[in-house]
Amino acid sequence: MIEILKKQWFVVLVAVIFIGFAIYCVYDTNKGKLPGKKVDGKEVVATMKDYTLTADDLYTSLYKENNGAQTLYIRFQNLVIDESVKTDDALKTRADEIAKTLQSQAESMASYYSTTAETLIASQLKSYGFEEDDLDGYALMAAKNEKLRDAYIDAHKDELLTPFYKDKKPRVVSHILIKVADVNNPTKEEQKKIDEVEKALKDGTDFAEVAKKYSDDTGSKDNGGYIGYVDSTNPSKLVQSFVDASLKLTKDGEVSGWVKESNDSYSGWHMIKADKAQLDTLLKDKDVKNQIYSSIASSSNDMSFKYIWEAAKKLDIKYANDDVKKDIMNYMGVEE
Incomplete structure (x- = not known):
C-alpha cells in the first residue's frame, strides 16, 4: 500500500x-x-x-x-x-x-x-x-x-518537553520487594532478609544483583528488578505509593528508603532505584524517549x-x- x-x-x-x-x-x-x-x-x-x-x-x-x-x-x-x-x-x-x-x-x-x-x-x-x-x-x-x-x-x-518533564516527572526505575505479612511488624525472618538487602547495598553490591538474589517480585527479579517507565500519569497502573516514591528520586542512580505497601494483592517493603531520572539521560534511551514523546502527544x-x-x-x-x-x-x- x-x-x-x-x-x-x-x-x-x-x-x-x-x-x-x-x-x-x-x-x-x-x-x-x-x-x-x-x-x-x-x-x-x-x-x-x-x-x-x-x-x-x-x-x-x-x-x-x-x-x-x-x-x-x-x-x-x-x-x-x-x-x-x-x-x-x-x-x-x-x-x-x-x-x-x-x-x-x-x-x-x-x-x-x-x-x-x-x-x-x-x-x-x-x-x-x-x-x-x-x-x-x-x-x-x-x-x-x-x-x-x-x-x-x-x-x-x-x-512541550520542558513542562512535561517538570510536571509529569518521567523516570525509569527498578526495585527490590520483600514481602511481609504485616508491613508494620516484620517477622524475624522477614527482618533478616531486609537487613541483608541493606547490608549488601551498603557494601557496594550492584542493585540489580541484590534484586536478583533477594527480591520477592518474581516478575522482575531475574531482570535485576527492572520495572521500566513511570510518570505521574501512572501508565503502568502501579500502586500509588510506589509511583509517589519513584517520582521523588531526582538523580540517576538514586535509591529510595523502604516504601511500605499493603493491599489486597500483597504486603511488602519496596526499595526503589532511579535508573534514569535526569532528562538528558532519559532521552538517550530511544525506547524511553519514545515513551515520553508518546505521553506528550497523548496529553x-x-x-x-x-x-x-x-x-x-x-x-x-x-x-x-x-x-x-x-x-x-x-x-x-x-x-x-
Missing part, C-alpha cells in the same frame, strides 16, 4: 477524496447536476410516496451525521504522513518493532475480549483506513508518524493536528474543492 501511494501521490489523493470518501462524493459530484425536479431549490435524489430525499438531506445524513469528516481526515492524515517522511532502513526496523508489539498485544488481549488477535488487529487497521491484513503498512505509517511527531516536539521543546488534544497540518502546508496538495479543504481544517481546528 505504501509504495503505491508514493508512486501515485497526486492520483491517489484525488482518488481518496472522490472514491475512498464515497459519502462526500455522493453529494459533491451530483450537486447541481442531478436531473429531475427540485424542492425549495434543492436537487431531488429520490422520492417515495410522500417522502422526498434531497441531495442536501443525503449529504447531512451520510456525511455530517456519520463521521464523514473523521473518515476524510484519517485518509488525509495518512497521505500527509506518507509523503512527508522518507522510508529508510531505520524506519523499516522501527516498523517491524511496532508490528511485533501490536501482534503481541493483540494476542494477550484476545482472550479477555473473547475474540482472536487477527480480529482485534483487523479492527484497528480498518479504523485507520487500512486493509484488514495490512499490518506492515499500518506499522510503517505509525513509524513515520512517530518521526513526524518527534521532529515537531524537538522543534518545540520549550513549550495534548490537538498536537497531532498541529504537526500534520504543518507538514501538509509544505506539500503541493490539490484539494477536490474548497469544501473538502474547509472540512479538513474544521475537523483539525486549524487555520491557514
